[in-house]
Amino acid sequence: MMTGTLKTRQMSLGNRIWQARYLYLLLLPGLIWFVIWCYIPMDGVLLAFKKYNAKLGVFGSQWVGMTNFRRIFITPAAIQAIKNTLQISLTRLMVEFPVPIILALFVNEIRGRRTKKILQTVFTFPHFLSWVVVSLILSNFLSASGLINTVLESFGFQKVNILATVSFFRPLLYMTSNWKEAGWSSIIYLAAITSIDPALYEAAQIDGASRFQQALYITLTGIRETIVLLLILAVGGMMNAGFDQIFNMQNGGVKQVSQIIDTYVYEITFQAAPNYGFSAAVGIFKSGINLILMLAANFVAKRISGTGLFG
């Protein structure tokens, strides 16, 4: 080993590259993949400063400077979408982020192994269905003739079309998102809980701590670092307010509260006369803020745990 490293260090660069030729060969398909599917679409950065002409392509189209970006801030629908994105993301952070933590603490208290396994299987299952499927199941459940309304009616309430009611739509987003994802997200916390030293619990029991105190002072404290990192990660992704879910659940009646940047870009891009330059500008505006948020998140994460979010 020792001589091996010494030898590589003494070799010339060309020699070292030749030595690693098979590694480059293994790397090549992946690099091609990233170039085609990640780097070429980054020409959207150029597109955002141009008036797109299909005949001339992205590179040949005419430059229009900041026109597309300026247009974002004079288009009421775009401003509304940005506002909605931030509002929904912030609320998600407050009402969705804590749920998996609480769920993990609760699941951790289950005594029977079988019960634990069955419950966990059910809790995590919806994560593996797409929002296309989930939204259909839930729309049946929440429709005017669905289960929820039938139950409400039997208690003497009026029937309401829950999905088409503006004031219900956002709470519904948070609830259904928790319904689908909380069980899955709680697994990360449960994994963190299993790495807590059992001696801490024994010591606490000897000191007479109740289960609640143990959960609060040992379990919750033990997973503090995981919580902080996931919170930072969530802040880094704030510009994504949940396209899959909203796209599949929204309807014309609730657009004013449901339209987010991603659904807005979709709508203006895939219509009769799209302005690709403007669509790209909205997309780049979003990606740009995302990049800043992610870099900030990564910086904070590095400060706290010593490593960045992605290696």
Add this chain to the structure above:
Amino acid sequence: MTRTNIHNNVYSRRRVSWGHTVIMIVLTVWFILIVIPFWNAIMLSFMSQGEGTRHPAALIPYGFTLENYKNLIARGGLGLAYQNTILISALGTAYGMLISTMMAYAFSQRFPGKRFFLLMMIFTMYFGGGVVPMYLLIKTLGLINNLSCIILMGGVSSFNIIIMKNSFENTPQALGEAARIDGANDIRIFFQIMLPLQAPLLATFSLFTAVGYWNEWFWSTLVLNKQGLQPLMVYLRSIVNTIDEETTHFSSAMTTRANVFPMGVRMCAVVMTMLPIMCVYPFLQRYFVKGITIGSVKM
């Protein structure tokens, strides 16, 4: 001193069972809330128009009919949609895993330029061009209405590659070194020694990739809109739209004459799409769970 301790213990034990009961009630409610919508959907798919409208909230089977399923199958396309999805998922998983594992192994070794290439990959986690340029690229490549588009553009994830790279780094390098002395090159070492050692990890990531392909709907909706090319998710969306239009435009005449229960047929389509995942998930759950815990160790 001792006495108070004993007293405390008894006291806390009593509080344990009380708190425990509350927790179990909350978890049971959560369990029920997840199961009921699925259960209700399955029940409705087997109910006739009359019973379905009378008991839309059915949790027990009111009557049993296969009419909805017959109606769904008579509309055609379900078999083809299954075929497309299975094809995409199977080929996509093989393709994605091959590219990812080769890349992950290369990144676990030392070579000039490694840092640059690694950063190049990680940067894509922070910045993307967005939907519009991606769509234009697909158009330029002539991949509209081509199944291979969905296969080619998916299956690779920087995050998974980093986790696999760490796993390769943690395998004893001596095994590879021994093979190298015997004259094996990196490609042989990778396929014959390193890859087989990662079998459990491969199982986990293959499952994630397969489910990802199975559930892909966004690009499929945009790219594969020709009849016969639709994968399951697109098929599901279009069949639901068709049924919705039928119920609004032809109102009751069409539905009563054909004795079709629109909600029932919709739920049939839903059940048919999620059936495979529903059947395999309980058995493969531990692999899925492993996937997320490997990732969290890194974090």
